[in-house]
Amino acid sequence: xxxxxxxxxxxxxxxxxxxxxxxxxxxxxxxxxxxxxxxxxxxxxxxxxxxxxxxxxxxxxxxxxxxxxxxxxxxxxxxxxxxxxxxxxxxxxxxxxxxxxxxxxxxxxxxxxxxxxxxxxxxxxxxxxxxxxxxxxxxxxxxxxxxxxxxxxxxxxxxxxxxxxxxxxxxxxxxxxxxxxxxxxxxxxxxxxxxxxxxxxxxxxxxxxxxxxxxxxxxxxxxxxxxxxxxxxxxxxxxxxxxxxxxxxxxxxxxxxxxxxxxxxxxxxxxxxxxxxxxxxxxxxxxxxxxxxxxxxxxxxxxxxxxxxxxxxxxxxxxxxxxxxxxxxxxxxxxxxxxxxxxxxxxxxxxxxxxxxxxxxxxxxxxxxxxxxxxxxxxxxxxxxxxxxxxxxxxxxxxxxxxxxxxxxxxxxxxxxxxxxxxxxxxxxxxxxxxxxxxxxxxxxxxxxxxxxxxxxxxxxxxxxxxxxxxxxxxxxxxxxx
Numbered sequence: 001x002x003x004x005x006x007x008x009x010x011x012x013x014x015x016x017x018x019x020x021x022x023x024x025x026x027x028x029x030x031x032x033x034x035x036x037x038x039x040x041x042x043x044x045x046x047x048x049x050x051x052x053x054x055x056x057x058x059x060x061x062x063x064x065x066x067x068x069x070x071x072x073x074x075x076x077x078x079x080x081x082x083x084x085x086x087x088x089x090x091x092x093x094x095x096x097x098x099x100x101x102x103x104x105x106x107x108x109x110x111x112x113x114x115x116x117x118x119x120x121x122x123x124x125x126x127x128x129x130x131x132x133x134x135x136x137x138x139x140x141x142x143x144x145x146x147x148x149x150x151x152x153x154x155x156x157x158x159x160x161x162x163x164x165x166x167x168x169x170x171x172x173x174x175x176x177x178x179x180x181x182x183x184x185x186x187x188x189x190x191x192x193x194x195x196x197x198x199x200x201x202x203x204x205x206x207x208x209x210x211x212x213x214x215x216x217x218x219x220x221x222x223x224x225x226x227x228x229x230x231x232x233x234x235x236x237x238x239x240x241x242x243x244x245x246x247x248x249x250x251x252x253x254x255x256x257x258x259x260x261x262x263x264x265x266x267x268x269x270x271x272x273x274x275x276x277x278x279x280x281x282x283x284x285x286x287x288x289x290x291x292x293x294x295x296x297x298x299x300x301x302x303x304x305x306x307x308x309x310x311x312x313x314x315x316x317x318x319x320x321x322x323x324x325x326x327x328x329x330x331x332x333x334x335x336x337x338x339x340x341x342x343x344x345x346x347x348x349x350x351x352x353x354x355x356x357x358x359x360x361x362x363x364x365x366x367x368x369x370x371x372x373x374x375x376x377x378x379x380x381x382x383x384x385x386x387x388x389x390x391x392x393x394x395x396x397x398x399x400x401x402x403x404x405x406x407x408x409x410x411x412x413x414x415x416x417x418x419x420x421x422x423x424x425x426x427x428x429x430x431x432x433x434x435x436x437x438x439x440x441x442x443x444x445x446x447x448x449x450x451x452x453x454x455x456x457x458x459x460x461x462x463x464x465x466x467x468x469x470x471x472x473x474x475x476x477x478x479x480x481x482x
Contacts, residue, residue: 052229053228053229053231054066054228055077056074056226057085058083058085060091061224062222065221065222066098066100066222067100069221071221072100072101073100073103073236073238075105075212076105077105078104078127079106079108080108092135092240096135099241101244102240103143103196103212106123106126106142106144107147110147111146111147111148112161113144113162114161115157116157116164117160117161117167119164120161120163121164121165123144124166124167124168135239135240136239137385137430138338138386139337139482140237140239141194141237142237143175143212143237144161144175144176145176145177145178146178146179146182147177149200149201150178152181155189158182158185158186159185159189159191163191171190175192175237176195176196177197178201179197179201179202180202180203180205180206183210187209195207195209195212196213197210197212198214199215211235211237212229212231212236213229215229235482238482239430239482242446243481244265244481245428245429245430245481246263246480247262247428247432247477247480247481248261248292248476248477248480249426249428249476250475250477251469251473252287252472253471255279256279256282256284257276257279258275258276258309259274259275259316260273260309260312260316261274263434263444265428265432268444268464274312274313274314275316280297282299282321283300284299286330286332286333286343287333287473288333288334288335288341288475290335293310293312296324296335296360298329298333302328303323303328304324305321305324307319307321322361324362324365331344332381333475334389335355335478336383336385336386336388337429337479338478339354340383340386340387341355341365342371342381344376344378344381348376349372350371351370351371352369353366353367353368369405370406371406371407372406378392378399379392379393379394379422379423380422380423380424382425382475382476383427383478384400384427384433385429385451387402388402388403388451389403390433391425395420396415396416396419396421397415397416398414398419400414402451402453410453413455414453414455419435421435421437422436422437423438424474426475427476428477429479429482430481431447431448432445432481433458434464439467440465440467440470441469442465443463444464
């Protein structure tokens, strides 16, 4: 799998697909389109929209040459290797600067998936650390290599390995690279959510659930040894080149009716607005979107309600709001998409709760913590990722916060002025920010790295609409954009 690495791998005492398959021709291309996986927005898999990419290890083709050769993404490696194989932050920044997407893959020993659960834990822990250091958003998946002709008799150990991986990064972020057999068996067993299948050991068969296909080895790009890949899904785990996905924005009108608005993250184009016929029945104060069909909304009386959306496709309908309890005097709410709900009340007190269910009852909102007694005197609030908050002040500053725990947080000033014009700020992930103005306009911004504490890579990307956004509350589904 690691391009140009057969001699190094032999020296390391293991034999990979690259060593065995060098010189083999391109794979037979399967025509079946994969099915969208439930629970993963944007997994619109269609063979008619195939994108081409490459993977490489020690070679370093110039990013501009990769683009000139017609490729739009690269698959790059994380590992325990210290000889120059791994992706670095500077390389990731160069790739992103020319618009290339990046896919993260862990590969060290070809057969280390046979080492079971504990190896999966240690590899996933290090893979996540390295990927985040390179700028990968914490919500993106990582593929882990099964880089040998794995038999069905070895599958139990491989399944255990991927259980270990999932215990660290979550099943929804766990992917595998390998031939048809292990990819098919891992999907069937529910051990992975993402698949990158190589033509090696596959005998012309393709698992339609795999988002990525490695179709040829030993190609040259900018004089460097690479492998050719195809993406058979809109979302194949990529990050960095530009935002992808659909921002799902919920809102509340002044008469209590709910709205749903999809916005294309790549273009900023708005889809049709859906408006409910039913009103909430209470006066809302703050709102947070938990997932594609679950909202939390507080009332003027300090009551917390859960709103379960039935459909937002052709129309917007929801169940009668579920009362979860009183004492919720927060004027701002934000959910980080990874289990933490944040609220601001009083003179800037920041609260944090842990959400333990996709449809939480009162007993699923636990582990209440006061992060800071005062000082978070923000005008707007949203979450950009796990324990990362973004807000504006009445003085116009745009601030980013990394929250580590009670009394432990770091503040970054991305802009010192001009952001006071927005009365709502929302982020669907992927470094995309939407700013709403009181007169009804909506503006779009993209932060190339929302976790670097630096606003130099934050750019304005135009207006979504100059008017028409008359909602009194707005909130975006987290992790719907990457």
